[in-house]
Amino acid sequence: CVPVPRARASKARKIFEQAAQRLNFEWEVIPPPESAAAAQTAIAAVAGDGEYYAVHLPDRTVLLRKIGRGEPHWMAFGREVLGHLLGCPERTSWQTCMEDEAAETGRATAFKASFDPFDIMQE
Numbered sequence: 001c002v003p004v005p006r007a008r009a010s011k012a013r014k015i016f017e018q019a020a021q022r023l024n025f026e027w028e029v030i031p032p033p034e035s036a037a038a039a040q041t042a043i044a045a046v047a048g049d050g051e052y053y054a055v056h057l058p059d060r061t062v063l064l065r066k067i068g069r070g071e072p073h074w075m076a077f078g079r080e081v082l083g084h085l086l087g088c089p090e091r092t093s094w095q096t097c098m099e100d101e102a103a104e105t106g107r108a109t110a111f112k113a114s115f116d117p118f119d120i121m122q123e
Contacts, residue, residue, distance in 0.1 A: 020063075046066065053077070
C-alpha cells in the first residue's frame with residue numbers, strides 16, 4: 001500500500017491507464033468493493049487461480065491485469081508509475097534510492113520509536 005496525496009489521487013487511474021496503454025494491455029476494472037473480502041472475491045472471479053497484478057486506487061476501484069502463463073511482467077511497473085504519479089521519477093529505480101548504513105539505521109530506529117507509545121510492554 002502506497003499513500004497518495006489527495007491532490008494526486010484523482011490522477012491515479014489515468015496514469016495507470018496510460019502506462020498500460022504504453023505496454024499494450026488493458027485493465028479489468030472492478031468497481032469499489034464493500035470490503036477487503038469482497039475485493040478478494042471479485043479478483044478471484046476475474047483472475048481465477050492464475051497470476052495477476054492489481055492496483056487498488058484511492059477511490060477503492062481495483063485495476064486488474066491477468067498475467068498468462070509464461071507471459072512476461074515488468075516487475076518495476078508499479079514503482080515506475082507511482083514515481084511519476086507522486087512527482088518523484090528519480091526514485092523509480094531502487095538503485096538510486098540506496099542510503100548508507102548509518103542513514104538506514106537512523107531511519108529504522110526512528111520508525112521503531114514511533115511505535116513506543118503503543119507498546120504495552122513498556123507500561
